[in-house]
Amino acid sequence: NAGVTQTPKFRVLKTGQSMTLLCAQDMNHEYMYWYRQDPGMGLRLIHYSVGEGTTAKGEVPDGYNVSRLKKQNFLLGLESAAPSQTSVYFCASRKPGVRDEQYFGPGTRLTVT
């Protein structure tokens, strides 16, 4: 049981390049989330999904797109990377219940030059 995994762990992009971050969870959770964490700040929600085929915007969605084609995967895309998107990206999944916690992946450190 790997929990939540993220691919890749590190990436350096040039301005204008595109890339996709992959989040996978093996806990059969319905809900999945993408956050970014910048220095001196807490995590900010980019997009989330409440089930396969559904996505919704979070607090800072601009410049990102997401897709949830399979229940276990949640993809975050950057179509044209900008230096302002340099950040650490965390994925999380959740199954409603008593604790109702979000389980976080290890993070992806992205640098845009």
Place this chain on the structure above:
Amino acid sequence: AQKVTQAQTEISVVEKEDVTLDCVYETRDTTYYLFWYKQPPSGELVFLIRRNSFDEQNEISGRYSWNFQKSTSSFNFTITASQVVDSAVYFCALSEFDNNDMRFGAGTRLTVKP
């Protein structure tokens, strides 16, 4: 929109001291959830506690305790007899009714010196 304020940016204590991390929140919902997460130097996020708005009971888990006061919109976290392994960034977070849009505070970096 909801908001979480952690006014203490950094705290430094000596091992075995007690330390309290403050968290103040703003929300217009009557149903909401409060969380604390720990982020050690390794970078992962570790869930510590969830509290819903209808449960104001304080909670104790080993050396950790939480004080939830709706009257002051605060959800403070106390570590008793701190240890070096408690050194981390601690985040308080709030999500409203559907528990999807979670807002984090900026975090408090706790350093426990031996």
